[in-house]
Amino acid sequence: MNFFNLLKIALQAIKRNKTRALLTMLGIIIGIGAVITMVSLGQSSKQSINDQISDMGTNLITVRRAWNRRAGVNVGTTNVQTLKIADVNAIADRAKYIASVSPVVSSSGQLIYGSNNWPGSIQGGNEQFLSIRKFAIASGTNFTADDVRSSAKVCIIGKTVQDNLFPDGESPLGKVIRFGRIPLKVIGVLESKGNNQMGQDQDDIVIAPYTTVQKRILAVTYLQQIVASAVGENYVDLAAMEIENILRGTHRLTADKDNDFEVFTQQEMLETMTSVIGFLTILLAFIAAISLLVGGIGIMNIMLVTVTERTKEIGLRMSIGATKKDIIQQFLYESIILCLIGGLVGILFGLGASYVISSALNWPFIISPMAVGISFVVCAATGIFFGLYPAMKAASLDPIQALRYE
Numbered sequence: 001m002n003f004f005n006l007l008k009i010a011l012q013a014i015k016r017n018k019t020r021a022l023l024t025m026l027g028i029i030i031g032i033g034a035v036i037t038m039v040s041l042g043q044s045s046k047q048s049i050n051d052q053i054s055d056m057g058t059n060l061i062t063v064r065r066a067w068n069r070r071a072g073v074n075v076g077t078t079n080v081q082t083l084k085i086a087d088v089n090a091i092a093d094r095a096k097y098i099a100s101v102s103p104v105v106s107s108s109g110q111l112i113y114g115s116n117n118w119p120g121s122i123q124g125g126n127e128q129f130l131s132i133r134k135f136a137i138a139s140g141t142n143f144t145a146d147d148v149r150s151s152a153k154v155c156i157i158g159k160t161v162q163d164n165l166f167p168d169g170e171s172p173l174g175k176v177i178r179f180g181r182i183p184l185k186v187i188g189v190l191e192s193k194g195n196n197q198m199g200q201d202q203d204d205i206v207i208a209p210y211t212t213v214q215k216r217i218l219a220v221t222y223l224q225q226i227v228a229s230a231v232g233e234n235y236v237d238l239a240a241m242e243i244e245n246i247l248r249g250t251h252r253l254t255a256d257k258d259n260d261f262e263v264f265t266q267q268e269m270l271e272t273m274t275s276v277i278g279f280l281t282i283l284l285a286f287i288a289a290i291s292l293l294v295g296g297i298g299i300m301n302i303m304l305v306t307v308t309e310r311t312k313e314i315g316l317r318m319s320i321g322a323t324k325k326d327i328i329q330q331f332l333y334e335s336i337i338l339c340l341i342g343g344l345v346g347i348l349f350g351l352g353a354s355y356v357i358s359s360a361l362n363w364p365f366i367i368s369p370m371a372v373g374i375s376f377v378v379c380a381a382t383g384i385f386f387g388l389y390p391a392m393k394a395a396s397l398d399p400i401q402a403l404r405y406e
Contacts, residue, residue, distance in 0.1 A: 027295020028342030036350025039371040042281030044363040063226040081222035082260040097239035100128040104225035112178040118164040122206040124213030140188030151211040156188035158203035296386040303390035324395040335387025343379030
């Protein structure tokens, strides 16, 4: 019996029981769809992280206060005061791989303008802070070095702050808002950056001279962070090592002492996030693949039932000359066709789900050709593996007993 005759017989058998065939394929559809969705979302999230880190600047370097440890346990950084403005000056004067450097201090509080108020945060930096963090000004101007030296009561606000403090579309430029009790004149508005990978609104921010935040809001002399940009993406690691060496010198740390600060690069953050997301993607894809096993078992079960129902038909085919090979191929084709149809629908379902979720999360929609190809191969392999036993059972029937079967 040739291939096309066997294929026609298999399709006719499936058409006779459309509802059962659909329910049989459901496990495959869900399994393949879930795997495609997980893999696609994993790649989309990685690309989203890459894009956002690029927006922040791939040559960005961050220095933070080290964790305060008590009895070997991290208890936070609140009381750690290891970073000073002298460290910033030392980096600016001595680091040859650093293009710009800025101190950073921040606080949270209530923003007020007239009868409108908004719970927000304020970050303080020098005149280079915006360029280091890749913030662009949509309207107005940046504060100057003179504003930093004089602790001027000026600020630049993000789009979210503007929308909530000036809901009627009034221009905020030149207006005086209050951060708690401190009046600040708005001299600029930032271009919108949207949410970051963790869902945090990057436009919900106020930026002011760090001296203003230090003296007028926090009343401290230390820094919470230092941010710097390397002269080029290829020099980030050298710049980070240079900063570490400079700070160990300014902090008078001997060779046997650990750093009382931590240096991070965007590449390290990217590698960490990518590693975590990659592991979670593999884990979720593995869990989703379990439904493929369940679907395969369902196909085997249905094919065994089909063999029982069609025992007389099998006996009749064998009595008129069908060989065991023909019977095996007949039932294998049915199993493979069920899996391939289910796999195709599952792939379309997975791609559709990926598109919807990616759009909702504002991630790029990425199709993984490898995942689609592997899924199609897995469908065929599932059909062969779980269809082989029922097919062999059908082929092993005795034609005379099969014809007598009631």
